[in-house]
Amino acid sequence: MDAGTAAVLGALAGSVATVGAALATGWAQREGARIAVRAEHRRERREPRLAAYKEFISVASAFRSESSPYTIPGLIPDDLEDEAADSISEAAAELKRSAMDVALAGPRRVSKDAIRIERLGNHLAISIRLFVHFAPQANAAIDEKLFQRMRRRGVVSLARKVNRAIDTFLLRAQAALDDDGSLGRR
Template sequence: MDAGLAAVLGALAGAVATTGAAFATGWSAREQAKIAARAEHRRQRRDARQTVYEDFINAVEALIEAARLIHLDINEGNVIVAPSSEEVQPLENSVGKIATKVILAGPASMSERVQELRGTARSLLINLLRIELRIKGMSNVSEEKGVMLVEADCVALGRLIAEFSQDAQAVLDDDGTQPTAS
């Protein structure tokens, strides 16, 4: 092989190696940028979710606390203290508004639990309204039955919010390194 051909082949091999290294470096840099962008996106979503999940848990707990102020005079079978629907309605509305934010914050797996919580919160408000109407003589539901329904809704809300909290923790702990179950 003459020296000229060897020099050309050497230059060509160097150019191919340099081009290959440049492509590999570019591809690696692009993949690293994707990973960093995805990690930042996940962090931002997690932070937003944590805030809305906290607000939702607090709203449901405030609703339960307000509803549990109801007391029944066991001897007479009459409600002696009951929150009015006017006091509870804003709390129930708050649960509904924040529920929408939770659904939008996702993931989709949280929607079913939120819908169940929302339905039970509505039921609680309706049962408090029944007691209020009974006290005013406008309903045939006994006060004792109304109190039992309110207490059952409070217990259900407590159980559901505990389950929601566990699910929220799992969502917030997800760092994206494990495949998600479909």
């Protein structure tokens, strides 16, 4: 190979290397910008989620306090008053309002848990209302076995499910807030 051909090939190799380096640098810059935009988006989503989760946890904790006596059959008096049903119904309504904020904030798994808690709370409020309505009275003829079954399966079971669902929500909300997106979608 003569000196001229070597010089041309050397210049061509240098040009190809320069173009390759420029393409690699451009790709790396685009990926870096994409990562930065994704991180900013996650940060912007995290703050409203945190506020919605905190509010929901506060309301769910109040509901748990209101419904805790119903988790133990022996603590439920046979002659519950309408005020007890009204109180748990108000707490369930507040739970519903707060659950909608969480459902909109996402992500999907946390939203499902919040909606589940809201539905269970509503079912519990209805069960307590029915329990109060059908409570055995001196002049009423109601089957005592049916009444006790209503207490165990309707009220106690639902109250326990609400408590477990709130615990699950707490863990899922924490995981959603800790998620940096590096593990992919779940």
